[in-house]
Amino acid sequence: MTSRYRFTAYLIGATAARTGDELSGPAVLLLGVGASGAVAGSTLLAGLTVAAAVGGPVLGALLDRSRAPGRILAVGLIGYAAGLAAITALFGAVPFALMVGIAVVTGLLAPAIGGGWTAQVPALVPAPKLGRASTLDAMTFTAAALIGPGLAGVLATAAGAPVAMVVAGVLTLIAVPFAWRLPRNSEGQRPKFFEAATVLVRNPALRQSTATSTLSCVGVGMAFVCYPLIGEQRLGSAGYGTLLLVGLSVASLLANAVLSRRSYSPDRAVQLSTVAIGLGLAGAAVAPNAPLLVLAVALTGIGEGPQLASLFAVRHREAPPELRAQVFTTAASIKIAGIALGNAVAGPLAACSPTVGLVAAAGTQVVAAVAHPLWTVRKQLVR
Structure with a gap:
């Protein structure tokens, strides 16, 4: 209790x-x-x-x-x-x-x-x-x-x-x-500062999940810049584009509510959720009307929620207890950097065409999902 x-x-x-x-x-x-x-x-x-x-x-x-x-x-x-x-x-x-x-x-x-x-x-x-x-x-x-x-x-x-x-x-x-x-x-540890970066590189599962999610976050950062412009272009107001983010969050929350009641492989879920995000972004890029646009954004949310939950599960499983906090905060910092990079890259693309920006965002998810299995091989190169 x-x-x-x-x-x-x-x-x-x-x-x-x-x-x-x-x-x-x-x-x-x-x-x-x-x-x-x-x-x-x-x-x-x-x-x-x-x-x-x-x-x-x-x-x-x-x-x-x-x-x-x-x-x-x-x-x-x-x-x-x-x-x-x-x-x-x-x-x-x-x-x-x-x-x-x-x-x-x-x-x-x-x-x-x-x-x-x-x-x-x-x-x-x-x-x-x-x-x-x-x-x-x-x-x-x-x-x-x-x-x-x-x-x-x-x-x-x-x-x-x-x-x-x-x-x-x-x-x-x-x-x-x-x-x-x-x-x-129970007792204080004395880990070295920035030691978690070494763990994130050397541990295959942590390396895989961190690399995949960071690439995915670059695309998500791009999409966040594009959604208001897509709203203005296709729905008549940038404010409606912002509301798309609300719909994304609702779909993400519901997906995790379902996921919380099931057993699953978090490593595999990171890849599959990235695929879902990519399909959603690609769908938003080509959606011809408002209902399909909303459905595409919802699919992105269905991927985003489980991706984050799966990341947490992998980190809890793999992080050394004495470095757990440092692993989590370092990985969060890398994620923030990925989103910031996506925000920066999306500016010129979205100014040209928000559709082009969303296509590029979907492309990063494809790269992340395809490369996902590769991050666990040839471990000796990073020792």
Whole structure:
């Protein structure tokens, strides 16, 4: 009963923190755009995102070294909320370069919201239930992605971007007591910083899942840029394109709800889910009408949810216990970098044609799925 309560508390805390994170990105963008224009908004968001990609390995090593990782997570959450508050309070009152610096420092703590939490799951559930727990954990990301951006838009429109920033910080702080009470480690480990990168390369299953999902994330990052333009082109409004992302998240959530009740091979599921994402993106590129476009986006969501859950399952199974947090946060940083690359590449392609952008995004999924079996061969080359 205690274990079940603890995991339920974990899910509540993780959902609150991750919703705050998903809300904070659009809120930062809207704050900058509303006050100083598109360049200011995108620059602030870039500072927040890039820093998150850098901070993962360091935070993961700190979590692995600590006998009380929940306390580290709690401090990280408080720091992230404080950073959001500083950006909100100081924007326009101090030089913009300083604002970007605050965004970068704040972003360094973002891995406390993602991989840092997930690495604690094995301490909360017995080994036979770890697969289902991984799926439920992945659903917190999907729920946050469903709620956060929409809430940011509603709050910014109704009350202003600063209010959206405040709510993002409050949601992050709600998660603090849930993180603080996470179980302590029986003994602290002393892993080297950045040691997880070696593990991710040398372990065949981790190498395979990380490489496949990162390539897939490049395509997903491209698609996120293209969806609003597709909405404007085919549905009459960029806002409808944004709503496609909501439909994607709903499909992802439902797929994981079904997956959580079944046994499956996570390694194989990573590949199959990538195929589903690719088919969905290709379908969206050529869909002649709104119903088929919605179905194509839903198929992408059906792939995305199980892909994330399967990634978690592989990492829990393969990561050395003394490096688990560092493996999760480092892999999350690589994923963020993949999405950022996709965002950057999609700009010129989408400006030419959003259809071309989606075709290219689907192509990355094909490459990722076809290359999936190859990442486990010739292990001696990376020793």
